[in-house]
Amino acid sequence: MATLDNLSVLSESQRNRSNAVKKLVVASIENSKNGVIGFDEFMEIVLYTENLGYYDAGDKIFGKEGDYVTAPSSGRLFGECVANELGPVLDSLDCNILEFGAGVGGLAKSVCSALTEFHDFHDYSYHIIEPNESLWIDQKAATEDLYGGFFWHKSLPRNLSKGVLIANEVIDAMPATRYLVDKGTVHELGVSLSDQELVWKEKSIDVPEQIKRVLNGYEDGYRTEMINGLEPWLNSIFSSVEELVFFIIDYGYPSSEFFRDDRLDGTLRCYFKHTMLNDPFRLLGLQDITTSVNFSTVADIAARIGFDILGFTTQERFLVNNKIEEIFARSNSDDTVANYLLAQEAKRLLLPTEMGQYIKVMALGKNFSGNLRGFVNDERGRL
Numbered sequence: 001m002a003t004l005d006n007l008s009v010l011s012e013s014q015r016n017r018s019n020a021v022k023k024l025v026v027a028s029i030e031n032s033k034n035g036v037i038g039f040d041e042f043m044e045i046v047l048y049t050e051n052l053g054y055y056d057a058g059d060k061i062f063g064k065e066g067d068y069v070t071a072p073s074s075g076r077l078f079g080e081c082v083a084n085e086l087g088p089v090l091d092s093l094d095c096n097i098l099e100f101g102a103g104v105g106g107l108a109k110s111v112c113s114a115l116t117e118f119h120d121f122h123d124y125s126y127h128i129i130e131p132n133e134s135l136w137i138d139q140k141a142a143t144e145d146l147y148g149g150f151f152w153h154k155s156l157p158r159n160l161s162k163g164v165l166i167a168n169e170v171i172d173a174m175p176a177t178r179y180l181v182d183k184g185t186v187h188e189l190g191v192s193l194s195d196q197e198l199v200w201k202e203k204s205i206d207v208p209e210q211i212k213r214v215l216n217g218y219e220d221g222y223r224t225e226m227i228n229g230l231e232p233w234l235n236s237i238f239s240s241v242e243e244l245v246f247f248i249i250d251y252g253y254p255s256s257e258f259f260r261d262d263r264l265d266g267t268l269r270c271y272f273k274h275t276m277l278n279d280p281f282r283l284l285g286l287q288d289i290t291t292s293v294n295f296s297t298v299a300d301i302a303a304r305i306g307f308d309i310l311g312f313t314t315q316e317r318f319l320v321n322n323k324i325e326e327i328f329a330r331s332n333s334d335d336t337v338a339n340y341l342l343a344q345e346a347k348r349l350l351l352p353t354e355m356g357q358y359i360k361v362m363a364l365g366k367n368f369s370g371n372l373r374g375f376v377n378d379e380r381g382r383l
C-alpha cells in the first residue's frame with residue numbers, strides 16, 4: 001500500500017483548501033452535543049461543501065490525471081453497451097434519459113453518440129441531475145456537439161412523468177454512517193478531536209435495529225457502514241416519476257457478502273491519485289471517500305416503496321448481455337495504439353479482479369413491463 005510520502009506534493013492552494021475544510025469539520029465537532037459528529041456528517045462536509053469539498057472544488061477527479069477511473073471515464077465501450085440496453089426501452093418512456101451524478105459527462109457523451117449512430121435516435125432529452133455545479137462545466141463541454149436536448153438540474157425535476165434513469169457510481173459517493181462492535185455492543189462510530197487531530201470516537205449506542213440484528217455475535221472490532229440517504233432518495237424518485245426504469249450501477253455486494261465476517265474493517269476506502277489510502281482524516285477535501293453499496297438493502301427499501309426489482313447482475317454479465325464483444329470487434333481499427341487502449345478498457349470493465357465482478361447492476365421499475373437485455377440469467381436470488 002502506498003504511503004503519503006510517495007504521493008505527489010500538494011500545491012499551496014490544495015493545502016489551503018484542505019485546511020479550510022478541516023476548519024469546517026472542527027467547527028462542526030465543537031458545535032456538536034458531545035464533541036462528536038457522525039461519519040455521514042463528516043463525509044457531507046469534506047465531499048460536498050460548496051466550492052470547497054472534494055466534488056465541488058473544480059480539481060481533476062476522474063481519469064488518468066485525477067484520482068480514479070470510472071467505467072464511463074475510461075472510454076466508449078461502457079456507454080455503447082448502455083445504449084444497447086436503452087435503445088429498445090426509450091420509445092415507451094418518452095425518450096427521456098435522466099442521469100444522476102454525471103461526473104465529467106463521459107456516459108452522457110458515449111450513450112448519446114451511440115444512440116444516434118447505431119439506434120437512429122436524434123430526438124431525446126437528456127437530463128443531468130448534478131448537485132455539484134462546478135461539474136456542469138465539463139458535462140456541458142462533453143455534450144455540446146451531440147444531438148438531443150440537454151438539461152441540468154441540481155435536484156430531480158418534478159415535471160417528467162416518464163424516463164430511463166441511470167446512476168453510475170453515485171450511491172457509493174453518498175454519505176454513510178459507520179458502526180463498530182465493541183464489547184458485544186454495536187456503537188455508531190463518529191468523528192471527534194484529540195489534540196486538534198481528527199480521531200474515531202464512539203458516538204452512541206442508539207443504532208438502527210437492522211444493524212444491531214445483523215451484527216449480533218460479530219467479533220469485537222468489526223466495522224461496517226450504512227448509506228442513510230438511500231430511502232429518501234428512492235422515495236423522491238418513486239413519487240416524482242410515473243413510469244420508469246432505473247439502472248443503478250455501483251461497487252457493492254448482496255448482504256451475505258457485504259457482512260462477510262472476515263470483512264473486519266467494512267468497505268470504507270479513500271482514493272488519491274489512483275492510490276487507495278485508508279485514512280479518511282488525511283487530505284481533507286482532496287481525496288475521494290467511498291463505501292460500497294449493500295444491494296440487498298437497496299432492493300428491500302425499493303420493494304417497500306413500491307418499485308419492482310427488474311434485475312440484478314454483475315457488470316461483466318450486463319455488458320456481455322449487451323454485446324460488448326460485438327462492440328469491441330467493431331471498434332478495432334488499423335491503429336495499434338488505439339486497439340491496445342481499447343483492450344485495456346475492455347479488461348478493466350470485464351475482469352473479475354477489476355470492475356467486472358465488484359461492480360453490480362440493478363434495475364428498478366415502476367409501471368414498466370418491457371424486457372431488459374442485460375439481465376438474462378440474472379442473480380436476484382442472491383439478494
Ligand SMILES: C[S@@+](CC[C@H](N)C(=O)[O-])C[C@H]1O[C@@H](n2cnc3c(N)ncnc32)[C@H](O)[C@@H]1O
Nearest residue numbers: 055070100101102103129131132168169170173
Ligand atoms: C463517483 S462520482 C461518479 C461520476 C460518474 N457517474 C461516473 O461514473 O464517472 C459520483 C458523482 O455523484 C454525484 N452525486 C453525489 N450525490 C448525488 C446525488 N444525491 N444526486 C446526484 N448526484 C450525486 C457527485 O457529484 C459525482 O458527480
